[in-house]
Amino acid sequence: MAYPGLHVLTNALATKVLLDDERNVLGVVYDNGGSLHMVGVRREVVISAGAIGSPKLLMLSGIGPAHHLHYHRIPTLVHLPGVGANLHDHVTVSGLTWTTRPGTSVTFSSLLSVKTIKEYLIKKRGTLATAFGIDVCAWTESEGDEPQWPDLQHTFSYLTLALDHGWEVAHVAGYKKEVFEPYFSEVAGQEGYTAYPEVLRPKSRGTVRLSSGHYEAPPLVDPNYLSHPDDLRLLIKGIKFVMAVGNSTIMRENFDAVFNTQLLPGCEEEPLFSDTYWACFVKNMATTSYHLVGSCKMGPEDDPFSVVDHRLRVRGVSGLRVADASIMPLITSGGTNAPTIMIGEKAADMIKEDWLGVSQGHPEHRVPRPVNERLGDKTSPVFILISLRARLFVKLSRVFTPRGETRFENPANYLRPLKIVVVREREVPLNTSLVSVRFEMIYRLSRFIPGLLVRLLVAVGLRGTNDHDYDASDKLLYQYDFIVVGGGTAGGAVAARLSEVEGWRVLLLEAGGPPPPESVVPGLNVVLMQSDADWSYFTVPQKHSLKGYVGKSCHFPLGRALGGSSTINWMMYVRGNRRDFDNWEAMGNPGWSYDKVLKYFKKSEDYRGVRRPDTAFYRGVGGPASVENKRWGTPLMHAILKAGRQLGYDVVDPNGPEQIGFSIPDMTTRNGRRGSSAESYVRPAAFRRSNLHVVMNALVTQILFDDRKRAIGVKFEQYGKVRTVLAQREVVVSAGAVGSPKLLMLSGVGPEEHLRRHKIPVVVNLPGVGENFHDHPSIFGLTWTVKKGSDSVFRVVRPQAIEQYSAHGTGPLSCPLGVEVNAWGLSEEGDPYWPELQYLFVSGTPAFDYGLFITDGIGYTRELFNKYYKSLIGLQGFTVGPMLTRPKSRGTIRLRSPDPKDPPLVDPNYLSHPDDVATLVRGIKFALTVGNTPALREELGARFHSQPLPGCEREIPGSDPYWACYVRHMAKTTWHAVGSCKMAPPSDPFGVVDHTLKVRGVSGLRVVDGSIMPLVTSGNTNAPCIMIGEKGADMIKEDWGVLPG
């Protein structure tokens, strides 16, 4: 039943509770879709934002510990030291694992079998009918005066955390790889169970604190686990109990239960099963039960740390209550959801009693005058209830599988995209997740299972997808001639080319693993986004753009695997415009003009497409990187080319001397399989030449310098161990436009002030490191419906498509999802043949997947999808993305902290230059012209989706201000990060490398990757990065005398 008096507003992030001078609550400010709104309240505001959200909102409103508020420059309205204190949780310990006889528990395949699914669908029974893994709970008598008030709960789960061989459950649980792999090696894939002892009344207490005074900033969540020694002692007691259960006759004889006796890495020194071993085990494996409570404690007036009284009224304020788990003075002895429902019910009753005198209660506090009397507002709501849950879901769904840089090492990263920072416990280093959100786990599992199936199917169905078995971790030498950091597009090329010199020993260090099997299939490109092959960064909230995106931030994918971004990119092979390179040279970088770099484009390429007489000279043959014509397209593709012709544009090969025109993109594929630099450069070289060592899963944390500022080696971390390796000749950094400046700064090369702020010793003050960061902003969302011709994007999953691809390497799976045509129009400003915009035509509308994945993956707000795209569900169509080729806006890469595992602050600062908006508006108009050609309008029935964009309704649709608003809402990354270690002459104070890519102010160090571009090229950036790698390798060879200069 819908109550007419209840209004529900989703995606509304409360940012502040408003109080008058007498500390009566007036209302609430909230952010809805990027703009702030205010709503007044007539009686009360009730905060139910949870144990993290509630204290955060109170503090943002000036209610909390005065010194903390003062630190964040928030005026203190009520000094309440208890706000954010008393945070606690049921600390548990994970990893206590038994194997059992086959048939007694579950295997991964039985969890997902057709039988299991049928059983659930038909009978609503089986493993899918219960929460994942939960079987039995036990409570044991406690040691104190009240044995019936248990101090431990023991949950038995019918699966082991290694049932999937460490593919995903380990990540969800948050294990370090170097702990997980050895510890679970004996039990991986076997049937069994896990026991979780849980301290029911922990004595450790933590805090929730603001990290800044801005409501978007993540709070600092510090549960401070095990800081009280009794918690550790109780967990050891709990372990002994579950060991006794596992040792019982029934478990041993009926189920063949055998405990996993592998010594836990880090605890090998302690005798197995001794108290000291278990203490070490607990310190390493203790983790959250997801039961955070207590941070707005209910308590009597004389408790200086109480936040609310027994009727949940916030102390010192009138008209404000907190009603959620945060009010618990001490956590309950079991799951916390039912008690929290009870709190909600009781709070509602108490409110009714206080205002209406109903129920048995008596109004006993000063009833505030309804605010509408004070404000004269008759329309404001009677109560405002603030719950962050809806917001949490939006964030979660936007995030998919957020895996930051510290995927294995710090699962707290999973929370970062939720704007929650977990502070690590200092005294007791924990390996596993400190705190997490149950939704997160469920969401990740629901996403990982289809991804896993795809991976399995590809690995089994396509031969050679896993053929990267050349990791040289166990052969590591003490010293090499060259160390290349980052095995991406450019780094792969550099390492392979340097190893051509027989006497040189070359080491390639890559933070990620081998390319995942599914990466070879071009049509599966979207499943790689936010997968384990992606660093999964997000931009910081943008000031001038991304207004239609959740949190004004977008996902910023970058490859974290051998092959780097070429392992996850969309494979379009576009070299750019000859003027791009002539301009680089004109900017003071000799040797980089088009004529000079053409040699390297040709050297790298093995062009297997149809050779056109006008461009045959420009294409290379026999190089490592195979380039093919796109192998499949919808009828729409041909219609777009026709539309271009109707506007006077030829079908061109843009990789020839001129670029203007329409083209079906060439792809870096070989026989329809992705040709990343891992496939084309690294693998052949590693198998062919023993002087190239490739080491994967190696995160380089520091470049080492001697006292003459010569780079002499690097430190890297692999499986929890820090290793050092030396370079006799040079260190080459090819970690990409985000990774390279980050590593330089971590090593003391960068803007002095920034380094000092993070207490990093300065080797050389280079203010340009991390500056000049830019990318091609493009608009994703200009959409047309068509009557026919665009096909369904779901075509990739049709059996014919799979057969076509596996037998012939053609069909929809042979090209990236939806990609049809690229176009470059004549430029309206400056040289007309140096295009200011590129247009990508994609088949399908943003609603093609019914709003299930793309919306959240791209990051549109739900409101935008619902109001703008929902009506397109089920319709055929196409989308045009105008992309700014030479943006004027510049952003930065900065360190978030001196911890190498912390993701950096990625700030592209999109659209900060007004010209960028004006140019994109021109791009929209050109796209509209194309959509209006007879080829599209008449032959395919194309109709522009002209509904006003939410957020721009105030502008006249079609006017320049409307399109400018559209641009600021919809422009986002095109994934072409460059420029953050700019190549420049000595006269440019912001240059980082010279024209031979040597880093200024030090020796023995170069940067060779997309970060050196002084200005991005007028097209997709992978081919130019290959060229940079090729040219970089030749310059190194020249400098060391193995190639004539």
Ligand SMILES: Cc1cc2nc3c(=O)[nH]c(=O)nc-3n(C[C@H](O)[C@H](O)[C@H](O)COP(=O)(O)OP(=O)(O)OC[C@H]3O[C@@H](n4cnc5c(N)ncnc54)[C@H](O)[C@@H]3O)c2cc1C
């Ligand atoms: C989703 C997506 C789609 C794209 N589509 C296209 C396209 O269709 N066509 C096109 O031309 N371009 C495309 N691009 C852009 C193009 O792929 C990149 O510009 C190019 O790959 C960048 O090359 P790079 O060598 O500079 O960096 P990367 O290829 O990103 O390589 C950097 C490598 O360094 C590693 N690394 C970073 N830090 C460390 C460290 N500390 N220790 C060890 N290793 C480290 C990374 O894991 C990575 O492997 C796309 C990019 C993305 C992300």
